[in-house]
């Protein structure tokens with residue numbers, strides 16, 4: 586029962602959005618620095634209460650910063666919330682709405698959605714809105730308790746506005762960077778094979794179809810190589826799956842190194858690779874396949890335990906023909922590959938009919 590319960594415990598917030606807590610830590614540093622500036626500013630403006638409030642604020646940010654470092658996120662976020670809400674409220678009540686202290690409350694809007702689940706964020710947002718409006722209405726009915734000179738008020742307003750602008754810009758830039766890198770990662774995951782880094786089958790099919798369309802338009806020759814590691818099962822069986830994986834990675838690297846930058850290379854199946862060679866005639870493609878075969882043959886292959894092993898590859902070569910669809914061109918390369926295997930492996934065969 587207790588185990589079932591612990592299995593259903595929700596994932597801690599930090600693990601869901603680690604970058605958010607990183608930026609929250611940075612915000613604690615910035616906010617504490619701003620509060621130190623406020624301490625001196627309000628002393629100069631002869632507002633000791635507002636000045637000493639900042640000592641409390643800095644202490645709260647320091648504790649929140651340390652709590653974030655220890656992954657005590659709930660404590661940290663409570664402290665940050667309390668600091669901003671009380672500080673903004675006191676600032677407005679003591680020197681007026683014109684101080685611009687209320688702008689700091691708005692900074693919570695994006696942070697709420699990133700740090701909470703949707704339902705909690707909506708409730709907190711409603712509460713924040715209520716507090717903001719209540720503060721505004723309150724200042725309609727009362728005068729500031731510790732007014733400062735109009736020039737000083739303008740200075741405080743401009744300072745607050747500038748800090749909020751700077752912090753929003755920082756947060757926006759941070760989110761933009763995060764989204765861009767997440768998109769890049771997703772695209773990479775959707776198009777590449779995670780083990781070898783080559784294109785995956787789905788993306789290769791898309792790219793090869795595009796090459797086929799280009800071939801139909803321009804008639805430029807386009808060749809196919811299907812490459813298959815020989816007796817790969819034995820490597821797995823004798824040295825383990827992990828050793829097999831390392832071989833796949835290295836073979837992928839060698840194929841890539843031997844072909845041109847514009848050639849498209851994919852992991853087509855378990856130990857099978859497909860390369861599409863644009864603007865390449867059959868005999869050149871055959872020479873490329875031979876180059877790959879020889880490079881693999883002359884490479885020194887070592888197992889994780891340092892044992893030397895032989896790795897060879899067989900290949901089949903074909904090219905697009907006028908009436909082709911993608912499958913028929915690949916099938917011809919496959920048949921040529923089959924002849925390589927039948928003929929003793931470690932060979933390159935070219936399509937016949």
Ligand SMILES: Nc1nc2c(ncn2[C@@H]2O[C@H](COP(=O)(O)OP(=O)(O)OP(=O)(O)O)[C@@H](O)[C@H]2O)c(=O)[nH]1
Pocket residue numbers: 780813814815816817818819821825826827828829830833854855856926930
């Ligand atoms: N380590 C590892 N092995 C894989 C992976 N994908 C497929 N395989 C293995 O690749 C082996 C392919 O075996 P077979 O199809 O019999 O081919 P082969 O042993 O290379 O024999 P020939 O192709 O006839 O020379 C199988 O044992 C699969 O389990 C992978 O991602 N990692």
